[in-house]
Amino acid sequence: MNRFLIYLILINTLTNMVSITPRILIAGGNTGTVLGMAFAISTGIVLTYFLVILFSRFPGQGLPEILKAYTPKWFAVPVLLFMAAAWYVAGLFTLMIYTFIILRFLTPEMSIYTIVLTFALVVTYGVLMATRNIIYMSEVIFILVVPFIVFVQMKGYLDPSLNWDYIRIALMQVNQLPDYGAFTSSLFIVIGTANLVIFNRAFTTLKKPTLKGMAILTVAFMYILATTYLLPIGFGGFDSLENALYPWIMTSDSIRMKFGVVERIVFIFIGSFLALGVVSMIIHWHVSIHLFSSVFQLKRLKWKSYNLTLPLFIVFFWIVAMTLTKRMTVEGLYRTVEMYDDFVLPAMLILLVGSLLLAKKGASSKWRENKK
Amino acid sequence: MAGKQKMMKGCIAFILLLSLLFQAGCAFKDIDKRVFVLGFGIDPSEKMRNGFRVTLKLAKQVGDIKQSTSPPYLYISHDAESVAEAIHEMETRVDKVLDFGHSKIIVIHKELLTKDLDTFMDFFTRRGDIQMISYVAVADKTAEEIISFEPTTEAPASIALYNYFDNTGTESPFVVTTFLFEFRREVLGEGLDTIMPIIGTDEENHDFVIDKSIILKRGAPPVELTPEETKYFNSLMNKAYGFSYKIKEDDLIMILNFDEIRMNYKILLNDGDPRIDMKITKVGVVGESNKRLNSKKLEKYNKIAGKEIGKTVTDLLIKLQENNVDPFGFGLRYRATRLSRKGLDKEWEKRIYPDIKFNVKVNIELKSTGAVE
Numbered sequence: 001m002n003r004f005l006i007y008l009i010l011i012n013t014l015t016n017m018v019s020i021t022p023r024i025l026i027a028g029g030n031t032g033t034v035l036g037m038a039f040a041i042s043t044g045i046v047l048t049y050f051l052v053i054l055f056s057r058f059p060g061q062g063l064p065e066i067l068k069a070y071t072p073k074w075f076a077v078p079v080l081l082f083m084a085a086a087w088y089v090a091g092l093f094t095l096m097i098y099t100f101i102i103l104r105f106l107t108p109e110m111s112i113y114t115i116v117l118t119f120a121l122v123v124t125y126g127v128l129m130a131t132r133n134i135i136y137m138s139e140v141i142f143i144l145v146v147p148f149i150v151f152v153q154m155k156g157y158l159d160p161s162l163n164w165d166y167i168r169i170a171l172m173q174v175n176q177l178p179d180y181g182a183f184t185s186s187l188f189i190v191i192g193t194a195n196l197v198i199f200n201r202a203f204t205t206l207k208k209p210t211l212k213g214m215a216i217l218t219v220a221f222m223y224i225l226a227t228t229y230l231l232p233i234g235f236g237g238f239d240s241l242e243n244a245l246y247p248w249i250m251t252s253d254s255i256r257m258k259f260g261v262v263e264r265i266v267f268i269f270i271g272s273f274l275a276l277g278v279v280s281m282i283i284h285w286h287v288s289i290h291l292f293s294s295v296f297q298l299k300r301l302k303w304k305s306y307n308l309t310l311p312l313f314i315v316f317f318w319i320v321a322m323t324l325t326k327r328m329t330v331e332g333l334y335r336t337v338e339m340y341d342d343f344v345l346p347a348m349l350i351l352l353v354g355s356l357l358l359a360k361k362g363a364s365s366k367w368r369e370n371k372k
Numbered sequence: 373m374a375g376k377q378k379m380m381k382g383c384i385a386f387i388l389l390l391s392l393l394f395q396a397g398c399a400f401k402d403i404d405k406r407v408f409v410l411g412f413g414i415d416p417s418e419k420m421r422n423g424f425r426v427t428l429k430l431a432k433q434v435g436d437i438k439q440s441t442s443p444p445y446l447y448i449s450h451d452a453e454s455v456a457e458a459i460h461e462m463e464t465r466v467d468k469v470l471d472f473g474h475s476k477i478i479v480i481h482k483e484l485l486t487k488d489l490d491t492f493m494d495f496f497t498r499r500g501d502i503q504m505i506s507y508v509a510v511a512d513k514t515a516e517e518i519i520s521f522e523p524t525t526e527a528p529a530s531i532a533l534y535n536y537f538d539n540t541g542t543e544s545p546f547v548v549t550t551f552l553f554e555f556r557r558e559v560l561g562e563g564l565d566t567i568m569p570i571i572g573t574d575e576e577n578h579d580f581v582i583d584k585s586i587i588l589k590r591g592a593p594p595v596e597l598t599p600e601e602t603k604y605f606n607s608l609m610n611k612a613y614g615f616s617y618k619i620k621e622d623d624l625i626m627i628l629n630f631d632e633i634r635m636n637y638k639i640l641l642n643d644g645d646p647r648i649d650m651k652i653t654k655v656g657v658v659g660e661s662n663k664r665l666n667s668k669k670l671e672k673y674n675k676i677a678g679k680e681i682g683k684t685v686t687d688l689l690i691k692l693q694e695n696n697v698d699p700f701g702f703g704l705r706y707r708a709t710r711l712s713r714k715g716l717d718k719e720w721e722k723r724i725y726p727d728i729k730f731n732v733k734v735n736i737e738l739k740s741t742g743a744v745e
Contacts, residue, residue, distance in 0.1 A: 030712075104500040109401075121391060125384050160610070161554060163564070165701060168708035175711045237557025253504040254553035258540060264503055 002203055004135045005193070006213065007142045008283065009048070010220055012192030014149065015280035017228045018248040018273050019097045020337040021185045025229045026241050028179035033229060034171060036182030041221050043183075044190030047349065048217060051193045052209045054356040057363070060204040063197035064294030067355060070362030077295055079355050083197060084291035086348045088317065089340060090188075091284030095119055096325050096333055098277045105249060105270060116325050119278070120318050126282030127289055128310065132202045134286055141279050148272040152265055153227055156255045162234040169238045170230060184341040189228070190221045191345075194352060198287040245330055289313050404433055407468040410445070410531055411477040413515030414492055416484060417451040424484075424492055425451045426458035427516040429531075430466070431474075447520040455495040473501045476534055478508050478552065479515040479571065485586070485594045489559055497556050504553040507537040510586050512572030523579045536582050537569070545603045545612035546583035562717040563704035565589045565697045567605065570596070587697045595695045601688050608635045608652065608685070609700060616659050621676045624663055628677055628738070630656035639706055639728075647729040648702060652685065655737045665741045678734040689730045698725065 025033050058066050063083070067076035099115045107115075126134065156162060200206065232247040235254040244250050252269035262268070289310060298309050328336075410429045417423030427449040434444055448465060452458035463470055478496060496502050511518040519533075526532040535541030537549045550568045558566040570584040583599035585606075597605060606612040607630070616627040632655040639648050658665060658673070665673070692698065703720045710716060 108500070118391075121388055125381075125388060128381065128384065161551060163557075163701070163704070165564075165704040165708040166557070166561075169563075169704070169712075172708060172710065173712045175713075235553055235557070237561040239562055240557045240560030249500075250504055250553070254551065256505045256551075258538070264505065 002207060004139060005052070005196075005203065005206070006216065007138045008135065008195050008199060009190075009192035009217065010224075011138055011142060011276060011279055011283065012195070013189050013221065013224050014146070015094060015273070015276045016189045017224065018101070018246070018270075019094065020334055021189060022228050022232055022247045023245065023334060024185040024338060024341070025182050026232065026244075026247055028182035029170060029233070029238065029242070030173065030176070032173060032176035032179040033182040034174045035176065035178035036180070037186045037225050037229065039178055040183050040186030040190060041218070041225060044187055044221060045214065045218055047191060047353070048193040049209050049214065050353065051196060051356075052206065054353070054360065055196045055200045055203075056206040056208060057360060058200065059206055060201060062199075062201045062290065062294075063352075063355070064291065065201075066359045068294075070359040071355065075355070075358075079351055080291050080295050082351065083348060084288050084295070086344055087197075087284050087288035087291065088320075089344070091123075091281045091288065092321055092324065093333070093337055093340070094277050094281045094284065095123075095321055096328055098274060099325055100330055100333070101246065101249060101270065102274075104246070105266070112326055113322065116322050117318075119281070120321060122278055123281045123285060124314050124318075126278070127285045127314065129282075129286075131199060131286065131290075134282060135199065135202055138279050138283065141275055145272045145275045148268055149276075152252060152255065152269050152272075153231065155257065155265065156231050156235070156251065159235075159255055161254070161256075162231075163237075164234060166238045167230045167234045170233045181338060181342060184345055185338075186225055187349075188341050188345050189225060191349065194349070195283055195287055197352065198290045199283075285317060289317070401469055405468050406471045407431070407433070407446075407466055408471050408473075409475045411475055411479065411519050411533065412496075413449075413479045413481075413511070413519035414455060414484060415481040415511075415515045416487075419451045420453060423451055423453050424455055424458060425449055425516065426455055426462070427519050428459075428462065428470070429519050430470075445522070447516075449516055455492045459495075471501075472499065473503070475502060476506050476531075477519075477537075478506055479511050479518050480508065480568075481511055481515045482570075482586070482594070485510065485588050489590070493555070493559070496552060502552070504551065504556075506552040507534075508550045508552055508555045509537075509569045509571050509582075512570050512581075512584075518571050518573070518580075521573055521577075521580070523573075525579065532580065533571070536580065543612070544583075545606045546599055547612075548585045548602060548606050548610070559588065559590060563698070563707055563720070564701035565699050567597075567699040587692070587695075587699050589697050592696065595692070595697050597688075600684075601691070604685055604688050605699065607633050611635075613656075617677070617681065619677045619680045621680070624676075625661065626658055626665075626673065626677070627660040628654075628656055628736070629659040630654045632656070637700075637702075637705075639702065639709070641724070645729050646724060646727065647731050648689075650685070650689075650730065650732045651735070652681070652732065653735045653737065654681070655739065657739050658741045661741075667741050670738045670741070674736040674738055677736045677738070681736070682732045682734040685734070686730050686732045689732070693725065693728070693730075696721075696726065702728075 025037070028036060064080055067079065095116065099112065099119065102115050103110065103112060126137065129137070196203070228248070232241060232251040235251045236244060236247060241247055249266060249270070253264060253266040255265045257263055257265050292313050293309050296309065298307075298312070408431045410431055413427035415425040415427070417425045427447060430446045430448065432444050432446050448462055450458045450462045452461055459470065484492065496506070523532050536547050539549070548567050548569045550566060555566055555568070558564050566588045567585050568588060569582050570586055572581045572584070573579070574581050583602060585597045585602040587595045587597065611633050613630045613633050616629050619626045619628060634653040635650065637648055637650040640646070692700070703717060703725065706720045706724070707716050
């Protein structure tokens with residue numbers, strides 16, 4: 001398995017640690033989050049396996065090329081549009097939640113437009129990079145940032161104030177029926193492979209999933225999901241976290257670094273996650289913009305010899321992000337993410353696997369025709 | 373095409389750099405426009421019914437500590453119906469922005485513990501800039517007195533009160549430390565009751581005295597622990613060691629110093645009477661004795677000490693049980709070791725805990741009699 005693919009998957013997994021996901025998991029705490037997470041991990045691993053196999057049949061091709069070649073147009077266009085929107089919204093959620101976090105914890109006096117614009121500018125630069133370069137960039141940032149995150153988590157696990165009894169209470173909910181919300185939001189965490197819809201273009205020789213790769217992913221998923229859910233409970237209590245809006249920020253603020261450069265570890269933590277968040281946004285919006293431009297390619301819109309379709313989409317992205325972030329409340333965002341996870345995500349995954357199977361069938365029949 | 377794209381990217385990079393110019397006047401206020409809050413004290417208000425009197429300890433800006441002529445701290449108090457209101461009204465009394473990010477202690481008046489805690493503790497957990505690792509403590513007299521007290525050992529530009537709790541200065545088993553996040557999880561949750569230090573001052577008003585603690589259970593009167601009980605609790609729960617334990621047997625008096633304490637317990641419900649089996653291991657040396665001791669008789673001293681300490685711990689556990697508080701978190705452990713079902717915590721609190729027996733086994737391992745026999 002390609003190591004870049006693993007970065008792609010894990011960045012998606014890690015970024016969601018501080019976002020809305022822990023809140024959804026904790027909200028389902030009394031109604032079977034544990035089983036929901038367990039199902040999500042197994043589903044995620046199985047889906048990852050099949051997606052990698054399916055995409056490796058079309059080396060170097062993204063979903064637009066695959067669909068255009070092997071499926072009818074009336075099928076390809078709506079599917080691509082739906083996916084493009086889904087990816088855009090996923091990136092938008094990250095943008096919004098990080099904007100809110102910055103506004104609440106780092107610079108309460110700063111204008112919300114400035115924050116969104118700063119994000120948008122940095123992200124735009126990333127989005128317009130070549131697919132291959134984004135993959136390299138994710139590796140660099142992943143390697144730079146993950147040690148800090150692991151350090152904070154280890155610090156948390158070894159803290160004497162962490163009460164393991166709360167964690168055990170959370171695990172003892174294993175006899176509850178699985179919670180659908182917890183299942184889908186955990187599924188979102190572990191389904192970073194779906195980014196292959198565009199990033200497959202960069203993997204010209206995508207190898208088959210190996211046992212080693214799948215094992216690494218399984219362990220990583222289990223560790224990250226368990227940490228996302230359980231560490232906040234160990235620090236914040238089982239019954240008392242339900243009304244916390246940012247459980248993970250609260251948790252990282254509860255970890256004390258006695259002799260550190262700063263005693264409050266929360267700033268290191270937010271900083272590291274901002275870096276990851278920006279990469280995740282770049283990945284999502286990169287996928288989205290290329291899906292959009294595969295449907296609409298305005299041939300006439302040219303400035304000298306440069307096609308302006310992509311910049312046009314970017315401006316459109318900015319405007320939507322700006323207006324929505326300004327209007328959205330934290331509660332509204334929470335509800336929207338919940339709905340997205342519950343309905344859009346399963347639909348998207350089914351559509352993705354379905355269309356790939358269809359394309360595979362189309363490919364094999366075309367191949368047979370050619371042979372005749 | 374490739375060249376154009378490169379140029380385009382160059383342009384974007386340039387615009388990005390250019391936009392840094394707008395960032396120069398940052399949203400932060402400069403440090404000389406800020407005054408740092410170092411601690412909060414909350415009392416019930418005498419002027420207002422159901423109101424609060426909030427006292428802030430502020431650090432003044434001085435260029436050079438050695439040359440400053442006045443004390444570096446400033447205290448302001450205000451009465452209002454809620455903590456947030458009091459603080460907002462205080463903002464009109466200082467010429468700078470109140471910065472809460474550096475505050476590390478919240479002192480509460482004892483009377484407030486029986487009131488609805490939500491109304492005033494809400495402010496601290498709601499604000500993003502107040503540290504969750506702030507210490508929460510209870511004042512022996514009034515919170516205002518404690519927060520504005522300057523003990524003789526306090527050096528200029530340092531805060532003596534922090535040193536008691538942060539385990540970098542004094543480390544005493546008499547001092548329990550409660551962080552704000554612990555306070556929040558234990559007050560709002562079921563199964564473990566919060567224990568908080570009580571801060572007092574000595575009679576001559578020279579120094580702080582922090583050796584007692586108070587256990588808070590929502591909807592019940594708080595229970596105070598004596599210094600001795602605090603020490604035993606702290607050594608078991610937080611593995612605080614480094615102080616001496618006095619053992620008396622006939623006319624032999626020994627002071628033991630422990631440097632390793634381990635404790636675990638099991639809740640046994642189906643094996644005879646419901647009981648909690650607690651196993652304590654303490655490793656240490658003899659620190660002082662009124663008689664000559666025999667190194668070969670360490671076994672015997674171990675037994676004597678074990679019996680004595682076991683009795684004290686059992687007394688403490690029974691006192692807690694009689695007052696129906698549970699700072700050890702037995703109820704939490706009960707829930708943590710059973711598959712979830714409705715009313716598990718109530719079951720423990722109402723039915724099991726009041727009648728449960730304690731079976732304390734203490735295993736003392738004295739390594740030597742010190743440097744002399």
